[in-house]
Amino acid sequence: MGNTASSQTFYDLFDSFEKNKGVEALQPQLDSILSITTDQTVFSEMSHDFSVKYFRLRDYEAAIKYALIEVKSFEEAQIINEKYTKALYQLGYFYEQTAQLEIAIQCYSKIISVEPNSYRTIQSYGKLGDCYYKLGDYYQAEVYFLKAISDLENYNASGFLASQYLNLAKVYHTLNTDQSQEKELKILNKVLEINRKNQLNDRRLSILYNNLANYYNNEKSYDFNQAKKYYQKLLNHSIKNIDSTSIGIGYGNLGNLYIKQGIDSAKYYLNKSLDYTLSIESKDRVFKNIADLELKNGNRKNALIFIDKAIQVNFINDKIKINEPSLVDFKDAIDPIGVINSLSRKAEILLQQYEDSKKNTYVVEAFKNLQTADSLIDYIQDSNSEESSKMYWRKEAQKYIIMQFIVPLFLTIQH
Incomplete structure (x- = not known):
């Protein structure tokens, strides 16, 4: 194949093979074409486009395979340029x-x-912040978001700057200390100022409204009227732009706010949120909120059903043994931190069921859930690189260690 080949040509090639052979027989055909392509530029562009097509088909394993082939083609040819770092960035994203x-x-x-002074590096700082946040290494996430923000001063990129501020605000919200809350509000006000000067795009504006509402929906800074105002802004803005994800988040968070106020429509908003496209994290949160509402209404069995849904949504494998939790299975959770929270809540509900029935099986199951939560915390702590993050998780672990001592006492006292 010559140098005149284009991405559209490769997309058409992919589509023709898929149509004639079917997606199952597709890879051997693509691999055959790659094996006879001697021009590195054409080879890398072809593998790049194949990876993109597979990602859009949600065949992530194949997407990673071809993205990796593209990256290796540059490295074997010892080509370090903008196309190489773009390929690396896409592979990292996958x-x-x-x-x-x-x-x-x-x-x-x-x-x-390999490219320390580029815009791609700033983007990579932001992505590293995202990854460390997902790993629960919050202080390391803070470091990288601050690096991105600092370097963005040399660029006219107010939208991307706002995104990094919003990500940093999320870190401070999660840490939930008096000091981090001060930083969180300061950061959110900076984003409001950016928006006044340069209108944010619809997605970023939705995130800003949601983050502001979450700030006021926090125990340390609770203000019902302010929280409701920003959740309503989020909903109105999202409905106007037909943004299904943000609409669902808005309804779900309003439901959470109304639970705190004892407003009857809380259940309506929570259930309505599930009619929209939600991320795993958002579904997890909605299921937990419904569980809280059921518990508040004295429906402990229903509360357990929704806590189990919150756990299940974090696993690709729908056959995960929810009632036999173990580190081996649960460490592969999409959001292990969300699962830790669910395991803790489940243990509390099980202990309440024990108080009602005096059945020892509830205590044993509660203990298993707390043990698994504690093991997950150890797993996360070991993967953290920043000492402050390790300290954060050591403090979290203390809650579960204490609970594990308390739970057996339920049985001891009764005997």
Whole structure:
């Protein structure tokens, strides 16, 4: 194949093979074409386009395969240029989207080492912040978001700058200390100022409204009227732009707010949120909120059903043994931090059921859930690189260690 080949040509090639052979027989055909392509430029562009097509088909394993082929083609030819770092960035993104965060971190870090003074490096700082946040290494995430923000001063990129501020605000919200809350509000006000000068795009504006509402929906800074105002802004803005994900988040978070106020329509908003496209994290949160509402209404069995749904949504494998939790299975959760929270809540509900029935099986099951939560915390702590993050998780672990001592006492006291 010559140098005149274009991406559209490769897309058409992919589509023709898929149509004639079917998606199952597609890879051997593509591999055959690649094997007879001697021009490195054509080879890399072809493998790049194949990876993109597979990603759009949600065949992530194949997408990663061809993205990796593209990256290796540059490395074997010892070509280090903008196309190479673009290929690395895409590979890192694919790994990140499939929760292979440690490998994604390697890809983004390599970009920084080979192209230290570029816009792609700033993007990689932001992606590293995302990965470390997902790993629960919050202080390391803070470091990289701050790096991205600092370097963006040399660029006219107010939208991307706002995104990094919003990501940093999320870190401070999660840490939830008096000091981090002050930083969170300061950061959100900076984004409001950016929006006044340069209108944010619809997606970023939705995130801003949601983050502001979440700030006021926090125990330390609770203000019902302010939280409701920004959730309503989020909903109105999202409905106007037909943004299904943000609409669902808005309804779900309003439901959470109304639970705190004892407003009857809380259940309506929570259930309505599930009619929209939600991320795994958002579904997890909605299921937990419904569980809280059921518990508040004295329906402990229903509360357990929704807590189990919150756990299940974090696993690709729908045959995961929810009632037999173990580190071996649960460490592969899409959001292990969300699962830790669910395991803790489940243990509390099980202990309440024990108080009602005096059946020892509830205590034993509660203990298993707390043990698995504690093991997950150890797993996350071991993967953290920043000492402050390790300290954060050591403090979290103390809650579960204490609970594990308390739970057996339920049985001891009764005997």
